[in-house]
Amino acid sequence: MRDEKNAAVLLRIQSLLRDLGRERSQLLPALWRVFDEYRYLGPEMIEAVSRTMNIPYAEVYGVASFYALFDNAEGHRPIYVCTDVMCALAGSEELLKASEDFQRGTTVSVKGAPCLGHCDAAPALFDGRATIRRATKEALAAAIRGEDHA
Amino acid sequence: MPEVRRLLPDPSGTRDPVSRERLLERGFDRAMARAFSMSPDDIIGEVKASGIKGRGGAAFPTGVKWEGVRSAGGNQRYVVMNADESELGTFKDRALLEQDPLGALVGVLIAAHAVGAKKAYLYIRGEYREVEMTMAKALETLRSSGWVGTGAVDVEIRRGAGAYIAGEETALLNSIEGKRAEPRVKPPFPTVKGLFGAPTLIQNVETLANVALLFAHDVDWFRQFGTEDTPGTKLIGISGHIERPGVYEVPFGYPLADLLRDEDLGAGVRGTLGSVLLGGAAGTFLSPDEVGDSFLDYASLRRYGASMGSGALMIFNDTVKPVWVLKKLAHFFADESCGQCVPCRIGTRRVLEMLDQGGLGTRVQDMRELAEAMRDASICGLGQTAPVALLSILDRPELQNA
Ligand SMILES: Cc1cc2nc3c(=O)[nH]c(=O)nc-3n(C[C@H](O)[C@H](O)[C@H](O)COP(=O)(O)O)c2cc1C
Ligand code: SF4
Ligand code: FES
Numbered sequence: 001m002r003d004e005k006n007a008a009v010l011l012r013i014q015s016l017l018r019d020l021g022r023e024r025s026q027l028l029p030a031l032w033r034v035f036d037e038y039r040y041l042g043p044e045m046i047e048a049v050s051r052t053m054n055i056p057y058a059e060v061y062g063v064a065s066f067y068a069l070f071d072n073a074e075g076h077r078p079i080y081v082c083t084d085v086m087c088a089l090a091g092s093e094e095l096l097k098a099s100e101d102f103q104r105g106t107t108v109s110v111k112g113a114p115c116l117g118h119c120d121a122a123p124a125l126f127d128g129r130a131t132i133r134r135a136t137k138e139a140l141a142a143a144i145r146g147e148d149h150a
Numbered sequence: 151m152p153e154v155r156r157l158l159p160d161p162s163g164t165r166d167p168v169s170r171e172r173l174l175e176r177g178f179d180r181a182m183a184r185a186f187s188m189s190p191d192d193i194i195g196e197v198k199a200s201g202i203k204g205r206g207g208a209a210f211p212t213g214v215k216w217e218g219v220r221s222a223g224g225n226q227r228y229v230v231m232n233a234d235e236s237e238l239g240t241f242k243d244r245a246l247l248e249q250d251p252l253g254a255l256v257g258v259l260i261a262a263h264a265v266g267a268k269k270a271y272l273y274i275r276g277e278y279r280e281v282e283m284t285m286a287k288a289l290e291t292l293r294s295s296g297w298v299g300t301g302a303v304d305v306e307i308r309r310g311a312g313a314y315i316a317g318e319e320t321a322l323l324n325s326i327e328g329k330r331a332e333p334r335v336k337p338p339f340p341t342v343k344g345l346f347g348a349p350t351l352i353q354n355v356e357t358l359a360n361v362a363l364l365f366a367h368d369v370d371w372f373r374q375f376g377t378e379d380t381p382g383t384k385l386i387g388i389s390g391h392i393e394r395p396g397v398y399e400v401p402f403g404y405p406l407a408d409l410l411r412d413e414d415l416g417a418g419v420r421g422t423l424g425s426v427l428l429g430g431a432a433g434t435f436l437s438p439d440e441v442g443d444s445f446l447d448y449a450s451l452r453r454y455g456a457s458m459g460s461g462a463l464m465i466f467n468d469t470v471k472p473v474w475v476l477k478k479l480a481h482f483f484a485d486e487s488c489g490q491c492v493p494c495r496i497g498t499r500r501v502l503e504m505l506d507q508g509g510l511g512t513r514v515q516d517m518r519e520l521a522e523a524m525r526d527a528s529i530c531g532l533g534q535t536a537p538v539a540l541l542s543i544l545d546r547p548e549l550q551n552a
Contacts, residue, residue: 023328024327024329025327025328027328028308028309028325028326028328031311032311055328062330063329066331067310067311067312067331068311068312069311069312070312071312080277085238085239085464086389086390088478089466089470114236114482114486115236115238115239115482117236117240117275117277118241119239119241119390119395120245120397121395122389130280131277
């Protein structure tokens with residue numbers, strides 16, 4: 001079972017990376033393509049990238065683990081709530097607290113994040129693709145529900 | 151004096167920001183034609199004469215940097231636009247790229263021509279996915295004009311992945327090379343030994359947008375605003391307890407208090423002004439009195455040990471304890487330190503511990519010594535400047551008990 005799954009991941013990743021250069025400098029774009037597909041960079045993805053790009057596993061792992069946006073658990077979609085200074089002043093802690101209820105029973109994982117660069121419209125959320133400015137509890141709940149409808 | 155609009159286009163314009171019509175409206179075709187009719191040395195001479203300084207924080211003279219890259223050896227050179235913008239309280243590059251994506255790109259192309267680069271990278275913060283899409287469209291517009299692509303300059307977008315440190319120029323180079331975004335020891339500087347070991351020009355978004363404006367006009371036009379020492383305008387991101395948070399363009403030399411007060415700028419503090427944090431996480435706290443007699447100019451701010459840094463102006467009313475902000479900053483630095491060197495890795499943690507233990511009142515000497523060690527022995531700007539905001543509070547007892 002495990003081997004079969006890994007073989008499927010390898011095939012999928014080889015096709016995702018087909019038109020990408022094999023040089024080391026394409027590693028970050030490669031990791032993004034894989035992450036956008038799986039929202040998760042587990043050992044089987046790292047192994048597949050390593051084999052496809054011909055870069056040692058430890059090197060791929062070292063790079064992938066360096067970046068906060070690649071840090072996500074299998075089967076979950078991350079939503080980031082900015083908890084930095086300006087958003088904290090605008091109530092982001094309450095948003096984070098409310099999210100505990102909203103996300104129960106969903107596959108979303110809501111995380112605190114450093115400044116998202118939207119302090120003029122605090123509090124800010126990032127759903128992995130788009131930013132939600134002047135976020136409310138309703139907006140957060142909708143972003144979380146969006147996942148279940150996907 | 152009202153807001154100036156040079157970098158930021160007229161809000162009443164209806165042109166699609168990535169369209170060819172916008173390119174013409176902004177005079178960027180003229181900028182390209184003028185720059186490409188000039189020799190690289192003349193371009194660099196004009197950038198020097200304009201007095202443009204880097205807008206990413208360090209305010210290094212841009213023309214001097216270009217000269218360094220141009221005169222470095224080898225036949226491969228690169229230009230990198232730094233749009234990693236992850237500094238606390240900083241959002242001016244996002245606003246600029248949303249409103250005028252073509253400006254900074256035209257700056258990249260002029261820079262590439264001047265330093266002799268055939269390849270450029272746009273490194274965009276991973277959370278700025280909408281900006282990235284806008285930039286891809288803007289690139290298409292320039293590609294269809296024949297200014298980007300094979301035979302011209304090849305431009306590649308790189309998406310960051312959530313690491314504040316990747317905005318440090320040498321860390322950014324490592325990130326593009328597919329390595330961990332850990333800063334390199336300087337020297338050698340990127341101008342001499344940068345991307346893939348080749349001379350590399352790294353420039354902030356706003357700096358490059360200024361270059362496009364300069365070539366759409368001329369040095370005299372450029373210097374109409376600002377001071378003799380620092381000509382031009384500056385984008386300031388105002389946030390916090392202010393009626394109109396946002397990004398505003400004002401001339402260098404502008405009074406800080408007016409930024410907070412003017413109707414078409416900040417339009418007034420919400421509540422009673424308690425303190426201002428200028429320049430980002432490694433910025434300086436200013437008291438209301440200091441805000442009252444400071445100008446947006448390097449010499450004026452230096453009197454208070456401050457700098458405008460990335461152009462972040464964070465406003466706190468008197469309900470906010472600066473010590474609470476300091477703890478947030480300390481968390482930020484401890485989380486974002488890449489851990490490569492000991493003074494920063496340990497130091498950022500120690501600062502946090504001391505603040506949690508209420509050290510502001512009791513451990514002043516320890517904190518000062520720690521800050522000094524971090525400043526002197528850290529590899530990069532993160533560790534060197536992480537204690538700056540803390541020191542600014544230690545120097546201002548009036549803000550400690552606020
Ligand atoms: C920790 C750290 C983070 C930085 N982040 C950015 C950034 O996000 N954007 C930026 O333009 N410069 C950033 N800088 C400054 C760059 O290292 C570099 O000085 C700048 O991009 C040069 O461009 P300029 O001369 O046009 O300002 C950062 C510096 C440090 C130490
Ligand atoms: S000063 Fe901090 S962020 Fe910079 S290289 Fe050292 S550990 Fe990394
Ligand atoms: S502090 Fe939340 S977006 Fe900047």
